[in-house]
Amino acid sequence: MSDRSLLELNLAEARDGLARRMFSARELTAAYNDAVAEAKPLNAYITPTPERALTMADAADERLARGEALLLDGIPVAVKDLFCTKDIQTTAGSHILDGFRPPYESTITDKLWQAGAVMIGKANLDEFAMGSSSTTSWYGPVESPWRRPGDNRPLVAGGSSGGSAAAVAARAALAAIGTDTGGSIRQPASFCGIVGLKPTYGRCSRWGVVAYASSLDHPGPMGRTVRDVAIMLRAMAGHDPRDSTSAALPVPDFAAALTGDIRGLRIGIPREYSVDGMPGEIAALWQQGVEWLRAAGAEPVEISLPMTKYALATYYIIAPAEASSNLARYDGVRFGLRIEGDSLEEMYELTRAAGFGAEVRRRVLIGTYVLSAGYYDAYYLKAQRVRTLIARDFAGAFERVDCILTPTAPSAAFAIGDKSDDPIAMYLNDVFTVPANLAGLPAISVPAGLSADGLPLGLQITGRAFDEETVLRVAEVLESAARFRHLPGFVAGGGG
Amino acid sequence: MALDTAAVARIASLARIRLSEAELDPLADELSHILTWVEQLNEVDTTGVAPMASAAAASLPMRADAVTDGGCPSAILGNAPRAARGFFTVPKVVE
Numbered sequence: 252m253s254d255r256s257l258l259e260l261n262l263a264e265a266r267d268g269l270a271r272r273m274f275s276a277r278e279l280t281a282a283y284n285d286a287v288a289e290a291k292p293l294n295a296y297i298t299p300t301p302e303r304a305l306t307m308a309d310a311a312d313e314r315l316a317r318g319e320a321l322l323l324d325g326i327p328v329a330v331k332d333l334f335c336t337k338d339i340q341t342t343a344g345s346h347i348l349d350g351f352r353p354p355y356e357s358t359i360t361d362k363l364w365q366a367g368a369v370m371i372g373k374a375n376l377d378e379f380a381m382g383s384s385s386t387t388s389w390y391g392p393v394e395s396p397w398r399r400p401g402d403n404r405p406l407v408a409g410g411s412s413g414g415s416a417a418a419v420a421a422r423a424a425l426a427a428i429g430t431d432t433g434g435s436i437r438q439p440a441s442f443c444g445i446v447g448l449k450p451t452y453g454r455c456s457r458w459g460v461v462a463y464a465s466s467l468d469h470p471g472p473m474g475r476t477v478r479d480v481a482i483m484l485r486a487m488a489g490h491d492p493r494d495s496t497s498a499a500l501p502v503p504d505f506a507a508a509l510t511g512d513i514r515g516l517r518i519g520i521p522r523e524y525s526v527d528g529m530p531g532e533i534a535a536l537w538q539q540g541v542e543w544l545r546a547a548g549a550e551p552v553e554i555s556l557p558m559t560k561y562a563l564a565t566y567y568i569i570a571p572a573e574a575s576s577n578l579a580r581y582d583g584v585r586f587g588l589r590i591e592g593d594s595l596e597e598m599y600e601l602t603r604a605a606g607f608g609a610e611v612r613r614r615v616l617i618g619t620y621v622l623s624a625g626y627y628d629a630y631y632l633k634a635q636r637v638r639t640l641i642a643r644d645f646a647g648a649f650e651r652v653d654c655i656l657t658p659t660a661p662s663a664a665f666a667i668g669d670k671s672d673d674p675i676a677m678y679l680n681d682v683f684t685v686p687a688n689l690a691g692l693p694a695i696s697v698p699a700g701l702s703a704d705g706l707p708l709g710l711q712i713t714g715r716a717f718d719e720e721t722v723l724r725v726a727e728v729l730e731s732a733a734r735f736r737h738l739p740g741f742v743a744g745g746g747g
Numbered sequence: 748m749a750l751d752t753a754a755v756a757r758i759a760s761l762a763r764i765r766l767s768e769a770e771l772d773p774l775a776d777e778l779s780h781i782l783t784w785v786e787q788l789n790e791v792d793t794t795g796v797a798p799m800a801s802a803a804a805a806s807l808p809m810r811a812d813a814v815t816d817g818g819c820p821s822a823i824l825g826n827a828p829r830a831a832r833g834f835f836t837v838p839k840v841v842e
Contacts, residue, residue: 354822452802466801492810496803564785575762582763584835589828595838600765612764616755616774617781619762630785635798637791642799674777675784691802716802 254282255744258422262326262479263506265425269315269325276315276325276369280308283327283371283425286743290423293394293741295414297332298340299372307369314367322486324367329424331415332373333380334360334470335459339370343461344378344388347606348587357459358491359428359470366486371424375414378608379578380435380463383680384670385413387610392667395443396421396739399704406664406706409439409680415473416443422743426474426483430460432467433566434660434684437696440473441659441709444698444737446726447473448480449684451717452691453498455484456491464573465496467566467688477697477727481505484719500717508720509727514548516725519652523559524683526661533658533708536700540656540710543732544725552652556644561637562686563678568621568634569689574611575618581606613674642690649715654725657683659696659709683711693719695726698735707737748786749779 252274260268268274284301304327311325335341335353342348356364364370378387384407385393393413395406397420408417412429416439419427429436431449440447448471455470462468472483484505491497520541525534541551583589583602590605592598607615621630648655661682670676687694693716696709710729714722750758752771755778759766766774824830829837 351826354819354825453804466803492808495807496801498803499808558791561788561791564787567781568785568788579763583828584837585823586826587828592838595840596763597765598838599763600760603763604765607764613774613777613781615762615764616758616778620750620758620778620782623758623761630782632798633788633793634785635800636793636796637788639796639799640791640793642802674781689802 254285257282258286258744261475262426262482263476265326270320272315276308276311277305279325280304280327280369280371283423286423287372289743290418290421293396293417293421294391295375295393295417295421295423296329296372297342297344297375297390297414300339300370304369304371307364311367311369321367322482323363325369326367327369327371327425328363329371329374329415329418329427330360331376331412331427331429333376333430333461334428335461336360336370336373339373341373341461342390343380344376344390345606345608345611346389346588347581347602351586355459358456358493359460359487362486362489363428368486374418374427377411377413378611379461379574380411380430380432381574381610381614382410383434383438383677385410385439386667386671387608389608393417394667395664396741397443397664397706398740399706404666407442407667409442409664411435412473413439416440416445416447419443419445419473419475420739421741426472426479428487429471429473431469431471431688432463432570433688434681436471436473437684437694437709437711438660438680440696442664442707444707444735444739445473445475446477446480446695446697447471448484448695449687449693450484450488450719451693453496454717454719455487456494456497458491458493462577464570465577466573467570469688477723477730478506478509481509481723498717503720505719505723508724510724511728511731513544513725513728516549516654516721517552517652518544518549518725519554519648519655520551521554521556521559521655521657523556524657526682529661532702533661536708537656537658537710540699540729543729544656547728547732554648554652554655556648556686558637558641558644559686562641562689563682565634565637565641565689566681566685567678568630569638571614571618572622572631573618575615575622578611578615638689641686645690645692654721655713657711657713659683659711663702663704663706663708687713692716693722695722697726697729697733699729699733700735701737748782750775750782
C-alpha cells in the first residue's frame with residue numbers, strides 16, 4: 252500500500268490490516284516516520300524516535316507472523332513529552348529539564364509497549380502542561396494543521412497536549428497519549444478535530460508522569476475515532492501499586508461497550524453552561540448534539556450544576572498550589588539545568604529563574620502565595636471546600652442522568668500569540684473542561700462540526716466515575732450522527 | 748488582594764526564584780489581577796463544608812514495608828549536573 256493510503260487508516264483499521272498481513276508493522280511505521288518528518292513545520296514533536304520505532308515495529312512483525320499479536324501490535328503512537336521514557340530525553344517542554352534522560356519508564360508508556368505499540372516520538376506541549384495553547388514550550392509553539400480558509404495565520408493546536416493533538420490530526424501519529432489537568436486532552440482534541448478522552452481519576456496510573464497538579468492530573472488517550480481511544484484506553488488502564496491513587500478495579504473491554512444503542516439513556520443538559528458570550532454557533536452545535544442523541548433514543552434532561560461558574564477560580568487556586576509543591580524538586584541538584592551560584596541558595600534561585608518560563612513562574616508564585624502562612628485558609632482551604640460543592644453538584648446530577656452533554660470549549664482555535672498577554676483570557680478556555688478534573692469524572696471530546704470560519708468544534712460527554720463505557724457509547728453515537736469528515740489544510744502524505 | 752512589590756519579592760524568595768527589580772512591578776500587577784479574580788469564591792457559602800483534597804478514595808492503600816526498588820546509584824547520578832564519588836555535589840554550605 253502507498254504511504255498515503257496507510258496514513259488514511261484509523262487505529263482499528265490498521266490493526267485489522269496488520270492482523271491480515273496486508274502490510275507489515277515496519278511499512279506502517281516507516282510511513283509514519285516519513286509523516287513525522289513531513290510535519291516538522293508544525294513543531295508537534297520535540298523528539299522524534301524513528302529508529303526506536305522501527306526496532307519496535309520489527310518486534311511486532313515477529314509476533315504478528317507467529318499469530319501472537321498483542322492488543323496494539325505495530326500501532327505508531329505519539330507520547331506527550333510529559334511521560335518519562337527510559338533513556339529517551341524527557342523535557343516537559345521546559346528548559347529546566349535540559350538533558351534529562353529518565354532511568355525508568357512511566358507505567359502508561361510501559362503498558363503501551365507491553366501491548367505492542369510503537370513509539371513514534373515525544374510530542375510538544377505547554378511547559379509542564381500549564382497552558383491551553385501549546386505556545387509556552389521552551390521548544391517553541393505547536394502549530395495546528397488547520398487554517399482558516401483564506402487566512403494564512405498559524406493557529407494554536409490547543410493545549411497542553413497540543414503536539415499530540417496536532418500529530419494525530421495531521422496524520423503524523425496514528426494515536427497519541429496526553430494528560431489532562433484542566434482540559435489539556437479535550438480542548439486540543441476539540442481544536443484539532445480529533446477525539447480525546449480524560450478517564451476517571453485513578454483509572455490510568457500517574458507513575459512516571461512529570462507532575463503538575465497531582466490531584467487533577469489524568470493521563471488519557473487521543474485518536475481519530477471513539478473506537479480508537481477505547482482500544483487505547485484498554486491498554487493504558489489498570490491498577491498500579493506505584494500510584495497510591497490508582498484504582499484497584501478490573502479493566503473492561505471498552506470497545507465492546509460501543510453498541511450504538513443509547514435508547515432510554517438520560518442525558519443531562521446543564522443550564523449553567525450557557526455562559527455569557529458563548530458564540531451562537533457553539534450554542535447551536537450543542538443544541539444539534541441534543542437533537543442527535545434524542546433521535547438515537549436518548550432522553551435529554553435539563554439539569555443544574557450551580558457551582559459551575561466557580562470551577563475555574565477553584566482550579567486556579569488548587570492547581571498552582573499543587574504545582575508550587577511539585578515543582579520544588581527542580582533545584583539544579585539531581586537533574587536538568589543548573590546555574591552555578593556562590594551559595595546553595597543562589598544556585599537554587601538562579602537555576603529556577605533561568606529554567607522556568609513566564610507562565611510556570613506565575614503559577615509557582617501564585618501557588619506559593621496561597622499556601623503561605625496567613626493565606627492558606629482564605630485561598631487554598633476555601634478552594635478545596637468549593638471543590639467539594641462542585642463534586643456534589645455532579646453527584647446530585649448523576650442521580651437523575653446517565654451522562655452530561657456540553658460543548659468542549661467556548662471557542663474554536665485562535666491565532667498563535669492571541670490571549671498570550673492576558674492570563675485570565677487564556678484560562679477561560681478551560682471553563683467547560685475544568686469541572687470534570689475537579690470532580691475526577693470521565694469526559695470525552697468528539698469532533699461535531701465546523702465553525703463559520705471553517706475550524707473544528709467539539710462536544711463533550713461527561714459520565715459517572717469509572718463509567719467510561721457509557722461515556723464512550725454515547726460519544727460513538729454522537730460521532731456517527733455528526734459524521735465529521737473534514738480534514739485540516741495540512742495532512743502528511745498529501746491526503747484529503 | 749493587591750500585592751505590592753515587596754510582597755512579590757517575599758513570595759519569590761519563598762519559591763526560590765530570583766527576580767530582577769524590573770520584573771517586580773509587572774508581576775505585582777499580574778498576580779494581583781489573578782488573586783482578585785479568584786476571590787470570587789468568597790461569594791460561596793462554605794460553612795460546614797469539608798475540604799476535598801482528591802477525587803480518589805480518602806484512605807490510602809497499605810503495603811508491606813519492604814524495599815522494592817533501588818540499588819542503582821549510577822543510573823540516578825547519571826542525570827546530575829555535578830556528581831563526585833557517588834554523591835550529588837552542591838556549593839559549599841558549611842564554612
